[in-house]
Amino acid sequence: MTATRRPVAVLGECVADAFVAPAGTEGPGLRLDVLPGGGPANTAVALARLGTPTHLVARLSGDVFGGLFRRRLAESGVRTDLCPDAGEPSTLAVAGLGPDGAAEYSFHAEGTADWQWTREELAPVAAADPAALHTGSLALVRAPGAAAVEELLARLRPTTTISLDPNVRPLLVEPGAYRARLPRWCALADLLRLSEDDLAHLHPGLAPEAACDSWHRAGVPLVVVTLGGAGALVSYDGRREHVPAPPVRVVDTVGAGDAFTAGLLHRLHEAGALGGRLDSLAPPLLSEAVAFGTAVAAATCAVRGANPPYAGQLAGAMT
Template identity: 70%
Template sequence: MSPTSSSPPDGPGPAGPAAPVAVLGECVADAFTAPPPAGAPERSVPSLGLEVLPGGGPANTAVALARLGTPTRFLGRLSGDVFGRLFRAHLTASGVDLAAAVEAREPSTLAVADLDAEGRAEYSFHAEGTADWQWTDAELATAAAGPASCLHTGSLALVRPPGGEAVERLLERMRERATVSIDPNVRPPLVDPAVYRARLARWCAAADILRLSDDDLGHLLPGTGPEEAADAFHGHGVSLVVVTLGGEGALASLDAAEGRVRLRVPARPTAVVDTVGAGDAFMAGLLHALHTGGALGGRLDGLTPGLLRDALATGADVAAATCAVRGADPPWAHRTNGPRDD
């Protein structure tokens, strides 16, 4: 499926399919090793060059959503430092609404990526006392006050103290007026997976959509297959579970009134440069298609198997396009792949 653009409403209105998708979470400066520039003089001591790109799971999803044409509002705490200015420029240029972002005094979060031969990244984080985790209930109440068809969140902002518990409380309030979507995006170097496991049942009770990668699943429910895991998550209350399986595509499980629906879509073939931001891009493609199809705004009551399959295919296409370039640089709507036959 080729993603289609939707237009933002002319002005504020009630929550519903036409209202923006609100994305809550962190911005992270992703630093990649870079070779020295051609002609640079030799040094007498070892050195390491870094190329810094804007990243962070929720910010990546917001950028991808906006580039696809979905009206998107980012709820983040953005530092005034050099990285914070980079984030603002990137989000704004991609069409993301930053009117609800908090101007934070704390520094930005930095992650240094080490890529393996297959382009998969391992990160070392520099995140103590940084802006992303300092949410208060008052800040969140102000940031989330506008209309929204969906609140999407997850990753570190949902588990890092002191703000993680405040974000959890916001989910309960937002559920009264919008679809709630969560992507745990487990990061063992920063947070013990046991912390995620302890909170997962509460997240499923608050959420309508839960997206995990196969790596996330391995950390949260070791040895459990995607179908069995989806059944467990449904038991805690979440209606739609999506597990992305890397090169094997994605599985979706929908707990609908007429029964449980299972769907699989293959991955889109692509020449992989790296997989940074692929899961975030998949999530954006999924939410974009659900927003365009009018399924967001409530408890997914209008979600049909056909629309869900289209949404999964859109997510796979956007993820593939992101894997084909360096870093989390998702495609604009006019640069995504065309129709697919699966």
Template identity: 65%
Template sequence: MRAQVPAPLRWLPLAAKPRETETVPRQPITVLGECVADAFVQPQRSSPGELTLKVHAGGGPANTAVGLARLGTPTRFLGRLSEDTFGRLFRTHLTASGVDLAHSVNAPEPSTLAVAELSPDGHAAYSFHAEGTADWQWHPAELAAVPLSGTACVHTGSLALVREPGGPAVEEFLARAAGNATVSIDPNVRPLLVDPARYRERLARWCELADLLRLSADDLALLLPGVSPEAACDRWHRAGVRLVVVTLGEHGALASLDGTRITVPAVPVEVVDTVGAGDAFTAGLLHHLGERGLLGGRLDSLTAPDVSAACAYAARVAALTCAAKGANPPWARQLTV
């Protein structure tokens, strides 16, 4: 366990000035996890007795990989991609965004399908069709063959980390990566597919492996019901995580670096939907840290002003994603407008 002793509690506003850094080569990031076919209900195009769906490539880890690559981070995605129609959609979407699929697996199982219906405020409710699908079938040999030299960070989470039979193989891969790379985890709790109790059982082990834990307020409510974000951060620091970031939707985000709190307001935006916003925040956070050469180890050189600047950037990335339909994170050029 890489336990950290929390520093004396301090609060920093967003305005904390980041330290000056020299330009460094962009640090490669590996993302491991699922790619899901998100089928959105189109009520305005449906006829009586029929239902029209529009399918997008989705899945939390895949969304994060797309976000990172579009921002300019060299990104490799490790997924078990089916040979079916949806699998072909995933490959086209990922490669068009600049994601490297050289070490993804061509899987014989079918793709996972999620049917999504949007509420008037843009939040999605999902039903999943995921039994026997490709994403969770990782074998230790498939991941043992993946080279880790040159990877500054490994990001994973969501269903591939918690579902059987692949979850233990993914944990073993993270343990191997932790020797040299920063480990980032987003639990992305999906109670319709996995009992939250299962996440709670595994969370202590994930905290031993992770340097960065990013989760939403909804995740927090399922993992630690009734526990405040601040108390949760302290608990996870004691378990071994140096940086915890809890995204709070329209209320921004709370970050905690060894007990030093950083609050980040949300960026005002006209919301189309919130699909993929948390994944886009994670992409922005990791991209900003990597661009400043802060990934590649236990985050030992990370400071609170670094975290403040990275979270502010991530909030802009998430806001632009909320302004577009579906999980459609922005390209780097859009951040300059």
């Protein structure tokens, strides 16, 4: 396979992540530290920092948080020419961190910019000729824009690798809504990445291997279930492999799954494997790409917030 310079496009939301200051902070009231986030935006930033030519496709508000998003994207090298200006406010998520570094969110998302997609706004994506389109999270499930996003996936699929991350958010959308749509998404997708928390929301008590088999039957050839510090389960048309994660001192896990997906797509893009169906991946390439994804995720866990590494920062961990 030869490398392609066709870009990767990432479609979805930008979210202002407001972190509650640690207990014991002096002063009355509640102190918040607001950082740019949102699963798809985090993935786009991580891809660009690794050196993959990356477009974000997001509706960017003109409010103060929209300015925060634009600065982060520009500094990371993400292309925003496919981002329409939105008149609605940005989505806000307030995150408290548990003792294990995992974030617990409350969302302020009604009537915000991220879900209002129209077919006209999405039409320019095809002209960018992306080798892969990665999407999911809330943009793929929340009305009124979700239907237009699904139509775009179907339109691009003949020449574009489709990557999906459901990123289930039960506080905003009932898991049943994801569950009902997932077979249709699997019929469109080449790669499905979920976390073990996603799996627990979608199919409580179901073993990851059994879930992978059901998604393969629905049409997706490659499924990766990320397992936090335990690494990742890879199922490629039913052939299983467990890839361990490197050890890391966890500061928090915000954006780790998004960084993993970016690392995986980056390596596949470098190898020229993106740009169509993932029906002939060599096992060594897939194993190495997943291992690279775990390294990118680990580096993200080692710092506060969704702040994925640049390529040079990973040189010592993996080349």
